[in-house]
Amino acid sequence: MNLSPDNIIYWQMGFFKLNATIVYTWGLMLVLVLGSKMITRKLSTELQRSRWQNLLEIIVTGINQQIEEVGLKNPQKYIGFLGSLFLFVAMSSLFTIVPGYEPPTGSLSTTAALAICVFVAVPMFGIEEAGIGRYLRAYTRPTIIMLPFNIISEISRTLALAVRLFGNMMSGTLIIAILLTITPFIFPIIMSALGLLTGMVQAYIFSILATVYIAAATRARKPAQESESEDRKNNDHEN
Amino acid sequence: MDSMTLIAIVSIITAGLTIAIGSIGPAFGEARAVAAALASLAQQPDASATITRTLFVGLAMVESVAIYCFVVSMILIFANPFWNHLIAQAAGK
Numbered sequence: 001m002n003l004s005p006d007n008i009i010y011w012q013m014g015f016f017k018l019n020a021t022i023v024y025t026w027g028l029m030l031v032l033v034l035g036s037k038m039i040t041r042k043l044s045t046e047l048q049r050s051r052w053q054n055l056l057e058i059i060v061t062g063i064n065q066q067i068e069e070v071g072l073k074n075p076q077k078y079i080g081f082l083g084s085l086f087l088f089v090a091m092s093s094l095f096t097i098v099p100g101y102e103p104p105t106g107s108l109s110t111t112a113a114l115a116i117c118v119f120v121a122v123p124m125f126g127i128e129e130a131g132i133g134r135y136l137r138a139y140t141r142p143t144i145i146m147l148p149f150n151i152i153s154e155i156s157r158t159l160a161l162a163v164r165l166f167g168n169m170m171s172g173t174l175i176i177a178i179l180l181t182i183t184p185f186i187f188p189i190i191m192s193a194l195g196l197l198t199g200m201v202q203a204y205i206f207s208i209l210a211t212v213y214i215a216a217a218t219r220a221r222k223p224a225q226e227s228e229s230e231d232r233k234n235n236d237h238e239n
Numbered sequence: 240m241d242s243m244t245l246i247a248i249v250s251i252i253t254a255g256l257t258i259a260i261g262s263i264g265p266a267f268g269e270a271r272a273v274a275a276a277l278a279s280l281a282q283q284p285d286a287s288a289t290i291t292r293t294l295f296v297g298l299a300m301v302e303s304v305a306i307y308c309f310v311v312s313m314i315l316i317f318a319n320p321f322w323n324h325l326i327a328q329a330a331g332k
Contacts, residue, residue, distance in 0.1 A: 069289075069292075160303055163303070163306070163307060163310060164299065164303040164306055166310070167303070167306035167307065167309055167310045168306060170310070170313070171306070171309055171313075174313070201295065201299065202299070204295070205295065205296055205299040208292075208296055209296065212296075
């Protein structure tokens with residue numbers, strides 16, 4: 001029984017191994033890039049548009065809306081990073097309906113790489129938005145005593161992101177493998193349908209957590225409650 | 240009883256205990272979160288979108304504790320480092 005697709009090796013030459021994780025990651029990247037390239041090649045602003053363009057517009061506007069609801073005012077700037085995260089994780093669990101496919105997010109190396117991307121992107125966006133001094137000063141809030149705890153939380157939440165996604169994906173494939181040996185006919189199908197649902201929820205959670213972290217870093221100067229009540233006041237005025 | 244059998248016994252028992260005890264806390268936590276979310280949904284149906292989104296994110300955070308326990312128990316059973324070390328030593332002899 002394989003705990004992760006890292007152990008399935010297709011081709012090996014000396015130090016270089018081509019395991020299932022790498023192969024399916026490349027496959028997914030190819031599908032995502034070629035798919036969006038082909039859809040956006042013939043965009044139309046008329047009333048008549050292709051159904052693929054409609055699909056892509058639904059996805060992009062949906063992600064934009066979600067990012068804006070979390071509190072990032074300018075979603076166009078962040079959708080490149082957060083949208084790719086969501087699409088990659090969602091597609092990698094959606095493709096489990098193809099027989100013989102192993103989700104690359106079921107390997108700890110993939111999820112650790114994604115989590116490290118978030119770990120690097122959060123200070124980058126934060127410094128770009130708030131300036132390096134103000135961003136670093138946010139670590140000493142509310143007092144200087146909290147400095148080590150803030151740094152620990154930064155690292156531990158990266159670890160949590162990686163292990164959460166890995167655990168969910170790995171448990172999905174493992175439960176199906178175990179059920180296949182016990183009750184081979186109906187139950188694995190139900191569990192794989194449930195696995196699709198958990199995969200979607202995990203993709204949503206991974207990207208929404210990354211969005212929340214970036215939102216917290218970019219408005220480091222203002223406490224969250226204050227700005228929320230301000231938003232409510234503004235809305236009341238508009239109404 | 241040689242050390243191999245001992246490691247096997249301890250690993251299996253610990254794996255079962257890990258997932259058993261480790262899932263109690265998140266189960267209670269998730270139950271409380273869902274109960275609170277249902278109560279606030281009944282009070283404020285207008286805010287259902289926000290409440291549901293926050294609930295899902297919070298549930299995933301709570302559930303990740305159980306997932307950590309699951310990962311640890313899976314490592315103990317399928318990828319036990321002590322067991323692998325012993326196997327490697329036995330093969331080297």
